[in-house]
Structure formats: C-alpha cells, structure tokens
Amino acid sequence: MSSIKVRFKNAAKLLVGNKKFLSGLIMLFLIFMMSLSVYIFSIPYPTFGSVPAFREPSKQFLLGTDGLGRDLFAVLLYGIQTSFYIGFMAGTLSTALGVLIGFLGGYKGGLLDDVLRSVIDLFLVIPVWPILVLISVSVKSLTIPVMAFLLTAFSWQGSARAIRSQVMSLKEREFINIARLSGLGTFEILFEEIFPNMISYIAASFVMSVTGVILTEASLEVIGLGPPSATSLGLMLFWSQQYGAIVKGWWWWILPPISVLVVLFISLILLTLGLDEISNPRLRKT
Amino acid sequence: MSEKPPLLEVKNLTKRFLLGGIFKKRYLTAVEDISFRIPGDKPNITTLAGESGSGKTTIARLVLGLISPTYGEILYKGRNVQEMLKHHRLTYIKEVQAVFQDPYEVYNPFYTIDRFLKIPIKKFKLAKSENDARKLIEEVLEAVGLTSERVLGKYPYQLSGGEAQRVAIARALLLRPTLLVADEPVSMIDASLRAEILNVLLNLKKNYGMSILFITHDLSVAYYLSDNIIMLNLGRITEMGDVKRVINNPLHPYVQELIKSIPIPNPERRWNEKINFSELKEHIVVRRGCPFFERCSHPMEKCKEIMPELVEVEPNHWVACHAITKL
Amino acid sequence: MIQQLLEIKGLRAYYRTLVGVVRAVDGVSLTIKRGEIFGIAGESGCGKSTLAKATLRLLKSPGYIHEGSILFEGRDLMSLNEENLRKLRWSQIAYIPQSSMNSLNPVMRIENQIMDAILAHENWSKDKARERALQLIRMVGLPERVLRMYPHELSGGMKQRCVIATAIALSPKLIVADEPTTALDVVIQRGILQALREIKETLHASIMLITHDMAVHAEIVDRLMVMYAGKVVELGDIHHIFKDPLHPYVKMLISAIPTIEERREIKGMPGRPPSLLNPPSGCRFYPRCPYAMKKCSQEEPKLKEVSPGHFVACHLYEGW
Numbered sequence: 001m002s003s004i005k006v007r008f009k010n011a012a013k014l015l016v017g018n019k020k021f022l023s024g025l026i027m028l029f030l031i032f033m034m035s036l037s038v039y040i041f042s043i044p045y046p047t048f049g050s051v052p053a054f055r056e057p058s059k060q061f062l063l064g065t066d067g068l069g070r071d072l073f074a075v076l077l078y079g080i081q082t083s084f085y086i087g088f089m090a091g092t093l094s095t096a097l098g099v100l101i102g103f104l105g106g107y108k109g110g111l112l113d114d115v116l117r118s119v120i121d122l123f124l125v126i127p128v129w130p131i132l133v134l135i136s137v138s139v140k141s142l143t144i145p146v147m148a149f150l151l152t153a154f155s156w157q158g159s160a161r162a163i164r165s166q167v168m169s170l171k172e173r174e175f176i177n178i179a180r181l182s183g184l185g186t187f188e189i190l191f192e193e194i195f196p197n198m199i200s201y202i203a204a205s206f207v208m209s210v211t212g213v214i215l216t217e218a219s220l221e222v223i224g225l226g227p228p229s230a231t232s233l234g235l236m237l238f239w240s241q242q243y244g245a246i247v248k249g250w251w252w253w254i255l256p257p258i259s260v261l262v263v264l265f266i267s268l269i270l271l272t273l274g275l276d277e278i279s280n281p282r283l284r285k286t
Numbered sequence: 287m288s289e290k291p292p293l294l295e296v297k298n299l300t301k302r303f304l305l306g307g308i309f310k311k312r313y314l315t316a317v318e319d320i321s322f323r324i325p326g327d328k329p330n331i332t333t334l335a336g337e338s339g340s341g342k343t344t345i346a347r348l349v350l351g352l353i354s355p356t357y358g359e360i361l362y363k364g365r366n367v368q369e370m371l372k373h374h375r376l377t378y379i380k381e382v383q384a385v386f387q388d389p390y391e392v393y394n395p396f397y398t399i400d401r402f403l404k405i406p407i408k409k410f411k412l413a414k415s416e417n418d419a420r421k422l423i424e425e426v427l428e429a430v431g432l433t434s435e436r437v438l439g440k441y442p443y444q445l446s447g448g449e450a451q452r453v454a455i456a457r458a459l460l461l462r463p464t465l466l467v468a469d470e471p472v473s474m475i476d477a478s479l480r481a482e483i484l485n486v487l488l489n490l491k492k493n494y495g496m497s498i499l500f501i502t503h504d505l506s507v508a509y510y511l512s513d514n515i516i517m518l519n520l521g522r523i524t525e526m527g528d529v530k531r532v533i534n535n536p537l538h539p540y541v542q543e544l545i546k547s548i549p550i551p552n553p554e555r556r557w558n559e560k561i562n563f564s565e566l567k568e569h570i571v572v573r574r575g576c577p578f579f580e581r582c583s584h585p586m587e588k589c590k591e592i593m594p595e596l597v598e599v600e601p602n603h604w605v606a607c608h609a610i611t612k613l
Numbered sequence: 614m615i616q617q618l619l620e621i622k623g624l625r626a627y628y629r630t631l632v633g634v635v636r637a638v639d640g641v642s643l644t645i646k647r648g649e650i651f652g653i654a655g656e657s658g659c660g661k662s663t664l665a666k667a668t669l670r671l672l673k674s675p676g677y678i679h680e681g682s683i684l685f686e687g688r689d690l691m692s693l694n695e696e697n698l699r700k701l702r703w704s705q706i707a708y709i710p711q712s713s714m715n716s717l718n719p720v721m722r723i724e725n726q727i728m729d730a731i732l733a734h735e736n737w738s739k740d741k742a743r744e745r746a747l748q749l750i751r752m753v754g755l756p757e758r759v760l761r762m763y764p765h766e767l768s769g770g771m772k773q774r775c776v777i778a779t780a781i782a783l784s785p786k787l788i789v790a791d792e793p794t795t796a797l798d799v800v801i802q803r804g805i806l807q808a809l810r811e812i813k814e815t816l817h818a819s820i821m822l823i824t825h826d827m828a829v830h831a832e833i834v835d836r837l838m839v840m841y842a843g844k845v846v847e848l849g850d851i852h853h854i855f856k857d858p859l860h861p862y863v864k865m866l867i868s869a870i871p872t873i874e875e876r877r878e879i880k881g882m883p884g885r886p887p888s889l890l891n892p893p894s895g896c897r898f899y900p901r902c903p904y905a906m907k908k909c910s911q912e913e914p915k916l917k918e919v920s921p922g923h924f925v926a927c928h929l930y931e932g933w
Contacts, residue, residue: 174391177352178402181384182457183376183409196396337798431883446885447657476656476825481869482881503798506828510871510879533873547803549828551870553851556832560807 011199014278021274027267031260035080045078046070046231057252064252066236067243075231076256082144082232083264086217090151091210097152098159098209099202103190105160106167113164120164123157132216136225143227147220151213158212159205166201170194204275211268218261233257291364293326293465293497294349299358301344317341317348317521319358321596324465324499324514326363329491331498333508333529336518342501345518346469349499350384351375362465380410383458387470389450393442399453400438406460426456429493430486447475451483459490466490469501484511505548509533514602517541520577523596527603537605540578576608584609616687618787618819619645619668624681626660626667629674633890637663637676639843642916645787650813650820652834652851654827654866658886659840661823662711665789668821669708670698685787703734707780709790714772717764723750723775724760731782749778752815753808770801774808781812788812789821794829806833827870831855836922839863842886842897845916849923859925861902896928904929 015021037043044050049069057064063072105116135150136142170176171194179193220226221234222241240246240253299320305312320341324332334342347353349360351371360367362382370378386392393402403423406412413419424434430452437445437453445453451471458466468487472480484507490496502508508515509529516526517538525538536542546557575590576582582589586608594606605611626638638660645651653661666672668683670690683690685706690698702708710716718726727746731737737745750760753774764772773793780788790809794802810833813820822834830837830851838848839860847860858864865882884901887893895910896902902909908928916926919933 174386174388175394177386178384178392178454178457179394179405180352181350181379182405183379184405193394197394337800448885477827478656478825478866478869479882480871481879482883484871484879485881505799506871506873509873510876530876543800545873547800548873549799549802549806549826549832550874551828551831551855551867551872552874553831553855555874557803557807 015274018274018278020270020277024267024270024272024274027263028271031080031264031267032084035077035084038074038077038081043071043074043077046074048229056250063256064250066239066253068239070231072236072252072256075236076233076260078231079233079236079257080260082230083214083217086144086148086151087210087214090148090155090213090217091206093148093152094156094209094213095159095202095206097156098163098205101156101160102163103167103194106164107171107186107190107194109168116160117164120157120160123154124161126154128154129216129219132220133223133225136220142225144230147217147227151216155209155212155216159202159209162205163198163201166198167194170197200275200278204272207268207271207275211265211272214264214268233261290326292323292361293330293363294324294499295361295364296320296322296345296349297359297361299345299348299360300356301341301348301353302356315521316344317518319593320345320521320523321358322516322523322526324497329495329497330514331487331491331500331512332514332516333500333502333512334516334518335502335505335508337503339520340518341521342503342518343469344521346384346467346499346501350382350467351378376410380461381463382465382467383461383463385451385454385458385466385468385471387473389447389454389474390442392454393450395442398439398441399445399450402453403457403460406457410461412460422460423456426459427453429459429489430456431482432456448479448482451475452486455483455486455490459494462494463496465497465499467499467501470503471500472507473502473504480507487511505533505545517544522577522593523604523606524578525603525605525607526596527598531600531603535603537599537603537610538578538607539582539584539609543581543583576606617644617684618647618686619643619821620682620684621668622682622684624664624667624683625679626663626672626676626681627679628663628676630890635889636843636892637889638667639889639892641681641840641843641845643838643845643848645819645821647786647819648813648817649835650810650822650833652830652837653821653823653840654825654830654837655840656825656886658842658889660843660889661840662791664840665708665791665821665823669702669706669789671708700734703730703780703785704783705785706787706789707783707785709776709780709788709793711792711795713776714769717772717775719764722761722763723767727760727775727779727782730779734783745782746778749782750775752781752812753778754804754811768801770797770804773797773801773805777805777808777812781816781818784816785818787819787821789823791823793822793824795824795826802829809833827866828872839866842892843889844897845924845926846898847923847925848916849920849925853920853923859919859923859930860898860927861904861929862898865903896926 051061051065051069051071053065053067053069055061055065061071061073063076066072066075101116101120105113132150132154139146176189176193179189218234221232222237224238226232226235236257237254245253300318301316302313303316305314324330334345336342348355351367354368362370362378367378393399404419407419407422413422427434427437432449432452437449442450472483475483487498488511491498500508500511512529514527515529515532517524517532519540525532525536525541532541533545536545575592576594579585579589588608594608594611596604596606597611598604599611622642624638624641628635628637641664653664655661663672663676667678672678693701724743724746727749728739728742731742731745746760747757750757755771755774759767759771759775794805797805806829809820812818824830834851836849837851837854839846841862847854847863854863855867858867865880868880869882871879882901887897893899895912896914899905899909906928914926914928916924917930918924919930
C-alpha cells in the first residue's frame with residue numbers, strides 16, 4: 001500500500017508543479033477564504049431590511065446597500081458561499097452519478113450498457129437550458145437545495161458518457177485480462193484496476209461539472225428564475241437589472257458580483273487546463 | 287497408447303465476429319472448423335503458427351475463456367471449458383494460465399509489479415502468511431532467472447522487456463498450471479534476447495511438468511521449442527503434426543512457401559531462387575473451397591469448391607490439401 | 614585511393630533529457646562502399662536508429678550531433694546548410710524510416726504520392742513523373758494496378774514496397790532503411806528483402822540496412838557492423854563474422870538465434886545493456902562478458918583491424 005502513498009505524493013507534486021493548475025487553485029482558494037471571512041469578521045447574514053436601502057459605498061457599507069435593505073458587501077460574501085455550495089454539491093453528485101453509470105455501462109456491456117447508453121443519450125439530447133427554465137418556473141418553492149438537485153439531475157450525462165468511453169477502452173487493455181485470469185471479480189476490477197487509472201479523468205470531469213453548474217445556476221438567477229429570497233451572485237445581477245442600476249450609475253451593484261463570477265470561472269478553467277496538461281504529457285512544455 | 291484423455295481437445299471450433307451496421311450485418315470468420323489435440327500423457331509443447339490474421343490469437347482467447355465460440359467445443363481433460371467457466375471458473379483458471387505478447391501491457395501502470403504477483407496468491411490462498419507469500423514469490427522468480435531485489439518494488443516501465451516478460455511467466459507459474467497459453471511471448475523482444483525466455487519455457491516443461499500452447503509467427507522459434515506444430519492460414523489448419531516432420535518435409539503448398547521464406551542465420555545458405563509471391567489480398571472471398579486457392583502454385587479444380595479435409599498422411603503428420611491427399 | 618560513398622568518423626550523437634545527456638551514439642566510425650549492402654545490427658537502444666537519423670542530419674531536438682564528420686562522396690554533410698541538405702536527400706540519399714508504411718497518405722492514390730514526391734524535387738513534366746512511377750512500381754515487384762489504389766486497399770507488405778518505390782524514385786546512391794521488414798510476415802519479408810537486393814543490382818546503389826534480426830543480415834548483407842551501447846564492437850564481411858565471430862557479444866548474439874537448420878541449444882544473454890546516461894568507463898560489455906578481464910573494466914577497447922577488413926573492439930585481441 002505504501003506504493004500508493006508514494007503515488008499520491010508524486011501526483012500532488014505534479015499538480016502543484018503545474019503553473020496553470022496552481023494559479024487556478026490559488027485563485028479559487030482565495031475566493032473561498034474571502035467568503036469565509038464573514039465568520040472571522042462577524043458579518044451577519046444580510047436579511048431583508050436589516051439596513052437602510054440605496055446607500056452608496058461608504059466606510060460602514062463597503063459596497064453600499066441594495067434596494068431590499070441589505071449590506072451588499074455581506075451579500076457578496078454570502079453569495080460566494082452559495083455558489084460554492086451549489087457548485088460543489090451538484091458537481092460532486094453529478095460526477096458520482098456519472099462514474100457509477102459510466103463504469104457499469106462501460107465495463108459490463110451488453111443489455112445493461114444498451115439501456116444505460118440510451119438514457120445517457122436521452123439526457124444529452126434534451127435541451128437542458130429550456131427544461132431548467134420550465135421547471136424553475138413551475139416549481140412552487142424553489143430553494144437552494146432543490147436547485148442543487150435539479151442541476152445535478154441535468155449535468156451528469158457529460159461525465160457519464162466520457163467516463164463510459166474511457167472505461168470501454170481501458171477494458172480492452174491486456175492488464176484487465178490478466179486481472180480476470182488472476183481471479184479478480186467485476187467490482188474488484190472496477191475499483192482496483194480501472195478506477196486508479198481514471199483518477200485524473202474523473203477529476204477533470206468533476207471540475208468541468210462544477211464549472212457548468214455554477215454557470216447554469218448564475219444564468220438562471222440572472223433572468224429571475226432562482227430562489228428569490230436567496231443570497232447569490234446571480235440574484236445580485238438580477239436585482240440590479242430590476243432596479244435599472246446601470247442607468248443610474250450604481251456600479252457597486254454590478255461590478256462586484258460580475259468580477260467575482262469572472263474570477264471564479266477563470267480559476268476553474270485554469271484548473272481544467274492544468275489537469276489536461278498534466279494528464280496529457282504531450283501538452284506539457286519541456 | 288495411453289488411456290489418459292488429451293489435455294486439451296478442440297472440436298470443430300468456429301468463431302465469427304459481428305461487424306457493425308444495423309441494416310447490413312457482416313461477419314468476420316476468425317477461425318473455422320478447427321480440430322486438434324494436445325496429448326495428456328506427458329508435458330508437451332504445441333505451437334499454433336501462422337501469419338497475422340490467421341486466427342491463432344483468437345484460438346488462444348477461446349481456450350482461455352476470454353471469448354466464447356460460435357460453434358464447436360473445447361474440452362479440457364475431457365470436460366467442456368464453457369461449462370467449467372460457468373460453474374468452476376476458479377478451478378479452470380488455476381489450471382490454465384496465460385502469458386501475452388506485450389510484456390508491459392499486462393501490468394496496471396498505476397501499481398508496482400509486486401501487486402501483480404501478490405494477487406494470485408491472495409485470490410487462490412496459496413500462502414498462509416506474509417512470509418510464506420514472500421518465499422513463494424522468491425521461488426517463482428528464481429525459476430525464471432530473476433531475483434526479488436532486482437524486480438520487486440519497481441514499476442513496469444523500470445524493467446526491461448525481457449524482465450517484464452519473465453515476471454509475467456513467474457506469475458503464471460505461481461498457480462502451477464497444467465497448461466500455459468503463451469501468445470507470441472517473444473515477438474516484441476529483440477531477436478537476440480529471446481533465448482532466455484524460450485529456455486525458461488523449456489524449463490517449465492521439464493521441471494514443472496507444464497504443457498504449453500505456444501502461439502507465434504516465427505517458425506524458427508517454433509522449431510526450437512515445440513514437439514508439435516499446427517499451421518494456420520486464414521482461420522483454417524493447413525498442416526499439423528510433429529514439428530520436425532512438418533518443418534523438414536512440408537507438404538502443403540502454403541507451408542512450403544512459408545518455410546522457404548524463413549531467413550536462415552547462415553550467410554553460406556542464402557535464398558538463391560527468386561520467388562514471385564502474389565500478395566494481393568484485396569478481396570478475401572469467403573468461399574467453400576480452400577482459402578489458399580488464390581495464392582496456390584498448383585491449384586486443382588476441386589480446390590475452388592471443396593474444402594480440403596485434414597488427412598494423416600504419415601504418423602503424426604496431417605495435411606489439408608487435395609493435391610497431396612489424393613496420392 | 615578510391616573515394617568511398619559514405620565515410621563516418623568519430624560520430625557522437627546525444628539526446629538532452631531532463632535527467633541528463635543520453636549518449637546514444639558514442640564514437641562510431643564506418644565506411645560504406647558503392648554498390649554494397651551494409652548491415653547494422655544490435656539490440657534496441659544500441660543507437661542504430663539514432664545513427665541512421667544522424668547520418669541524414671535528420672536528428673531533431675532533443676537529439677543533436679555532438680561531434681564527428683559525415684562525408685558523402687567526399688562532401689562533409691556537417692557543413693551543408695538545410696537548403697543543400699534537402700537537395701541531397703532523396704536524390705542522393707534516401708531514407709526509409711521505421712514503420713514508414715503507416716505514413717502513406719491515406720487519401721491519396723499511390724501514383725499521386727510518388728509523383729508528388731518526385732515533382733517536389735525535380736522540374737519534370739507530369740507525364741514524365743507518371744512514367745517514372747510506373748517504372749518504380751514494377752521495379753519493386755508490384756502489379757501496375759497498384760498505382761491507382763489507395764493505401765488502405767493494400768497489405769502491409771505492399772505498402773512497404775510503395776514506400777521503397779518512392780524512396781528510390783530519383784535513383785539515389787545510398788538508401789538508409791531502418792527495420793524495413795519488422796512486423797511483416799515472413800513470406801512478405803522475403804519479397805521485400807529480394808526487392809532490396811535487386812535495387813542494389815539495378816541501380817548500383819548502396820543500402821544501409823538496420824535491423825536487430827541477425828538472420829535478415831545473414832540473408833542479404835555484404836558487410837555487417839554490430840553496435841552495443843552506442844559503440845561499434847565488430848565490423849567486417851558477413852561471412853567472416855558468422856563463421857568466426859570475434860567479439861564475445863557477437864558470439865553470444867549468434868548462438869542465441871534459433872534456426873530451422875538444426876535443433877541445437879540456444880543460449881541466452883544474462884543482464885542488460887548499461888545506461889547511456891552515465892556509461893561506465895572501460896568496455897561497456899564488461900558486466901555481461903564471460904571472458905572479462907580486469908583491464909576491461911578500466912580501459913575502453915579501441916576498434917582494431919585484426920584481419921583484412923575485419924575490425925573488433927575487444928581486449929582479447931590486443932596482440933593480434
């Protein structure tokens with residue numbers, strides 16, 4: 001087993017050594033730390049009407065206040081938490097679902113694979129965005145967990161398909177035959193032989209899932225389909241639209257959430273690019 | 287004549303692969319109507335020889351149970367292999383093991399080679415303690431000419447091709463199989479380095495009583511190693527029998543052509559005649575007759591329509607050729 | 614003094630890697646005469662492929678030529694610029710790299726591929742090029758209709774012959790072929806080797822044949838050079854080398870080959886070649902040599918002519 005510890009150490013070294021991955025990770029970490037500062041500086045949760053509305057940025061309210069009586073700085077920080085929560089929750093669940101389906105379909109083949117593959121294809125073909133819009137409009141109480149569930153349900157298919165193909169090609173490798181000839185059973189093979197060779201693949205899938213979920217969540221909220229009483233970055237943009245903040249020149253309603261979203265995306269993309277470079281040695285610069 | 291059933295008996299074995307298409311299904315016949323035996327009275331090395339595409343690897347996978355036959359059956363010590371795989375899979379695996387062509391591909395690149403050797407011990411409960419397991423590994427490594435210090439703890443890419451292949455043989459040896467299926471074990475190793483591995487295989491036969499089904503396209507290697515040889519062409523057996531008889535006195539036109547083309551490591555004996563070979567394989571027609579018909583130098587009328595049967599023309603020397611067997 | 618076709622003196626070609634410099638070719642000298650087939654043998658990693666690429670100045674980074682001279686018909690290839698080298702390649706020296714049959718353009722007919730190659734080098738008319746393509750296809754023993762076919766319609770052996778046809782299009786004086794028959798079936802291999810022998814006769818060209826298969830060398834080569842760990846260990850007439858191999862490595866190499874001539878025991882060679890990152894001082898074969906003497910680990914043996922045309926680098930032949 002010690003060889004696995006060594007393996008992880010080497011992997012960690014490799015990851016940290018890659019500039020893109022490292023910078024993405026640092027950016028992400030900084031944003032996350034920013035959101036946690038609410039506990040360090042005892043910034044209270046911004047409930048409606050907790051502070052006077054429509055204030056400009058000042059020493060007391062660093063980013064001013066919005067039209068619903070909330071400290072925008074607090075909204076920003078708690079909003080980041082929401083994005084992380086949904087992103088990583090839905091990202092993890094959808095990747096897990098993708099792995100399960102991809103592994104079973106890819107390795108077992110036959111009827112099971114035919115069925116699973118049709119399900120994957122169905123979800124790939126469905127226009128996700130319109131469906132999410134429709135569902136968001138019709139659901140009575142749209143809370144954050146419900147959103148997370150919805151997003152999970154519609155973002156696992158990409159991972160599943162990619163993982164399935166990878167498993168199918170790995171299955172043909174000679175070391176899998178030897179594993180069968182050494183008496184290993186299906187699940188042992190899936191977890192001990194196939195899974196370790198797919199870690200980088202699954203990690204990349206995960207990061208892409210998270211990116212996709214955060215993007216979709218924010219976009220739904222910007223057009224007003226998010227849970228209305230939540231604190232999130234997308235909703236900040238929605239409210240600024242509603243109140244015509246652009247026209248009125250209230251940049252502190254718009255710039256902060258956009259900047260944070262942009263930085264979030266850049267960091268996630270850097271992570272993906274870095275992972276790609278690491279797992280595909282040909283992309284590495286000598 | 288011994289009473290023991292043959293170690294391996296293949297009867298009318300046929301394997302067809304389905305090639306794509308929802309509307310027009312096409313089949314690729316990898317092997318057709320293959321029948322042969324590996325005797326069970328004493329350890330024996332039988333070679334399955336043929337060019338690429340002749341079906342030899344397909345037969346290996348069928349014997350190992352990695353794929354299943356379309357028609358025909360394979361009997362191991364008199365028992366149907368498909369049945370055994372269903373109900374007594376571990377028993378069959380323990381008795382029939384494999385070594386493959388690419389010495390590195392059999393290793394999971396994620397782990398060191400130690401795991402490769404430990405799994406069979408664990409799965410088949412071959413040792414009662416860590417210590418016993420270690421001793422067992424030492425033993426098999428020694429049998430293939432390696433030591434623990436040299437190979438344990440290393441990743442597959444850190445070993446040479448020859449070493450990696452020998453570790454693969456050691457793994458098979460752990461289970462003390464009665465039959466070892468070796469699919470082109472030396473083809474990816476430099477010609478000059480093959481001797482060690484071939485000698486290890488001979489050693490397995492001599493000291494561990496192992497029989498080997500050896501698959502290769504290299505007839506010089508087959509000549510060195512085997513007792514019997516089976517010549518395959520396009521999925522059918524053209525000639526088979528005692529290796530000295532077949533190679534020194536080939537009867538089938540295709541086999542004669544093959545043997546004439548083997549480069550001999552002796553500059554005093556060079557090819558002197560120029561041979562014209564028709565290599566056009568553009569349209570392999572699935573026919574009822576002899577698959578060698580297009581390339582044959584003395585084809586007869588009936589060769590086009592009727593598949594020649596294997597006939598024993600002298601003790602332990604069989605040929606499937608109308609021109610020869612009509613004599 | 615007859616000018617030799619190719620003269621390599623003291624060639625050293627290395628590779629820069631993250632862990633150090635790999636000395637793949639470490640001091641190789643050889644001459645190739647006109648109209649001879651010169652074989653280079655050795656196991657994987659001995660440097661023979663690097664030698665071939667270096668000779669044609671085709672070594673790409675991280676490989677580079679550290680030192681040495683390569684004289685082709687008296688001209689030093691090391692002093693030529695890329696423009697002149699390109700003119701030289703194909704028209705004077707042709708190269709058939711490993712697995713080249715897989716590098717045929719899959720969407721072009723064979724005829725067009727050969728014509729393209731010719732027209733890139735010569736100012737011929739299309740008709741003249743087409744005629745030449747036909748001539749070449751016949752020269753390598755293929756039927757005319759192959760010209761109109763696509764690579765995927767051809768077998769491996771036929772593809773290889775097409776590659777050879779393209780290589781000899783401009784009647785080069787030297788053809789460098791790196792493992793031209795590996796992965797081909799034995800009957801097809803014979804056809805290719807026969808074709809090469811004929812090309813030597815009709816074009817009066819020389820062939821540098823690189824392969825690890827000693828039996829192939831025995832069949833068609835005139836002189837043989839055996840490499841080990843980046844160095845030349847023996848060089849001479851093929852008949853002399855096989856009848857009376859001098860270097861222990863070559864002796865073991867020959868007795869390790871199975872043959873259908875007789876069922877004799879073949880002996881393996883224990884151990885493996887040394888690392889070329891930090892080659893040991895002294896003879897590189899020392900750890901595996903059954904005749905090793907103390908001197909061998911300290912002093913590197915020099916290539917010496919011990920009988921006319923027969924060279925060996927081994928301390929056993931000091932006094933010869």
